[in-house]
Each structure stands twice: as structure tokens, then as C-alpha cells.
Amino acid sequence: MLDLKKEDIAAILTRYNVAMEKAVTPDEAAKQLFPKDELFKAVAAAIYAGEEDDVIAALDACMKAGKDPIKLIDDALLPGMAVVSKLYDQGIIFLPNVMMSADAMLEGIDYCKTKTKEVPKAKGLVVCHVAEGDVHDIGKTIVAALLRADGFDVIDLGRDVPVNEVVEAVVKNKPLMVTGTALMTTTMYAFKEVNDKLVEKGIKIPFACGGGAVNQDFVETYSLGVYGEDAAVAPKFANFILKNGSEVSKLRTEFHTH
DSSP, X not given: OOOOOHHHHHHHHHHTTOOOOOOOOHHHHHHHHSOSSHHHHHHHHHHHHTOHHHHHHHHHHHHHTTOOHHXXXXXXXXXXXXXXXXXXXXXXXXXXXXHHHXXXXXXXXXXXXXXXXXXXXXXXXXXXXXXXXXXXXXXXXXXXXXXXXXXXXEEEOOSSOOHHHHHHHHHHHOOSEEEEEOSSTTTTTHHHHHHHHHHHTTOOOOEEEESTTOOHHHHTTSTTEEEOSSTTHHHHHHHHHHHHOSOHHHHHHHHOOO
């Protein structure tokens, strides 16, 4: 066996371009993505940490420096949540971290609203529900929180929602998308009923479905169905619709795996 010193090994690795990169911690990765402005950076860091009190304190500092409360939503709060979303997408942080950050961000948005009479404009509206007969609402709750954290208004119909109630909410509120979750296989067939009733009324908005009982093959059996493997994809669907339109075929091409 060759007797190589550490410096020799490093030189060999460098020569062959296989030098290993230093592992980046989640905190280090987040710091690289925070806004450059020090005031906005403090808000983003507090959101990343999921510390609601720190978010409020950082927002107060921004306002004392003359920053507009409503503009802080776009300039500091949303960029802070974008950092969290990006790290989640990369597998650097996990869903509990995202939920803590989303709660902290929503607290910040509510706080900003109390400091002005101006009403912030939402990106769009989404109706969320759990399938009729199903009382398991953790997935729906996460979907709603992440949509709100990304700047969307949400009408949360709750769990075990009758098909007709879902349809009525869509007709009344004209959302850009409706979401449904189901954990029980006996309840997921309510999604097709919702789909068919919407189509009968000439409504052809995307119907994003997910949950433990649901898979892509099932969702593709009805015309408006778009499959979401996890809650974090819901804001991606909504943003895609804003940018590219509401054609279900486009969403399926972009997000479905086959």
C-alpha cells in the first residue's frame, strides 16, 4: 500500500478534479439565499428560524426605518419564505421546518396589515377541502398554510365536505384552482363527483388532488384532475397557473411523472 500524506492525497484529488466539497449546513445554505438588505435579511432569518416574535421585531425595525408595511410583505416576508421553500425542494430542510416558517410568515403578514389601512392584493384565490366522508385534515391544513404563505387567499372548507358544497364554493368564489385531499380509499371517489359537477356547469379549473389514498393514475381518470404528491406542490401549481394559464394538460405535462 502506498504511504501517502494528506497533502499528497489533496493534490491528487485536485489534479483529477474530484476534490470533495465541504458539506453545507442548512443554516449556511439559508444565509446564502437571504436578501442583501440587512433589514430584510433579519426578517428572512426569523422566518427561516420559525420564530414569530423575532419576525415581528424585525418588521418593527423595518417600519422604524421608514419601510412601508404592505411593501414589506413582498420585499421581506415572501422572500424569506422563498428561501425556506427552496431549501425544502433541495431536501436540506423538512416539512416541520416549513410549517413553522409558514406560521411565522403568516403572523408577519397579519402584523403588517394592522399597521396600515391599505389592503394587500393577493395573488389569487384557491378553494381547499377534504373529501366527503374523510375526517383526516392534516394534509389539507398544510396545503392551505403553504398557499397562504405564498401570497394566495384560501377558502378552507374543512374536512368531510359534501360534494355539492365544494361545487357551490367554486361557483360562488371563482378560484383559480380547487384542491382536495383524501386519506381513505373509500372517500377519494368523491373527487370524480366534484369534477363531473364542475364540468356540467362549464367550470374547467384545475382540481389538484392528493393524500395517502390518491395516486396519479387515479387522478388522471377525471378531466380536471392534477396530482400533487405532497402539500408543497400546491403553491407551485397555483403559480404555474398564474404564469401559464389553467389548462390541465399543461399542468400534467409540467408536474406529472409519466
